[in-house]
Amino acid sequence: GAVVSQHPSRVICKSGTSVKIECRSLDFQATTMFWYRQFPKKSLMLMATSNEGSKATYEQGVEKDKFLINHASLTLSTLTVTSAHPEDSSFYICSVSGRAYNEQFFGPGTRLTVL
């Protein structure tokens, strides 16, 4: 399977600042990347799906102006949480899939804490 990395693994920021999370597919051409969010003791919820070179498709209830997603290449997607607030504190996980579309490979996750 694909090897997926995320950076940073953990970030603490002040309320009102913006935070960028990177998701890299190290050995796999990721035509599609996904971003999930997981609150404590809850399951993963899909936030958005992005195809390389296209705008991301956001799930209902996810603010696209707050969670900016860029998928500029087949190996990199970024999620920027703008003007972060404490309620944005969560575990963010990315995943990638290729042209076969029948499996996703997950990154290790990024824990965001907004003070």
Place this chain on the structure above:
Amino acid sequence: KQEVTQIPAALSVPEGENLVLNCSFTDSAIYNLQWFRQDPGKGLTSLLLIQSSQREQTSGRLNASLDKSSGRSTLYIAASQPGDSATYLCAPYNNNDMRFGAGTRLTVKP
């Protein structure tokens, strides 16, 4: 929209017991279904992936079955060990869309 239910939400068993985790999903038109393990504060570890044409997959002490037509999957863990303690998530996959259940939190007591 696919909805995934996992039962039970939590399970505590003594070491050595065999156990079954259940997963049901509303849209049976899936490519495959995957079972994951998640340790507290950590990411996902893929355990088993069953293609829609398969009925079961085995890996060591783990066996996952799939009844696609009825929208059900089970994860069987044989001879449970304390190291199996984690949250287990099932995720049916269809057309580049993966949805997760809320998980079953398993505790295996020594």
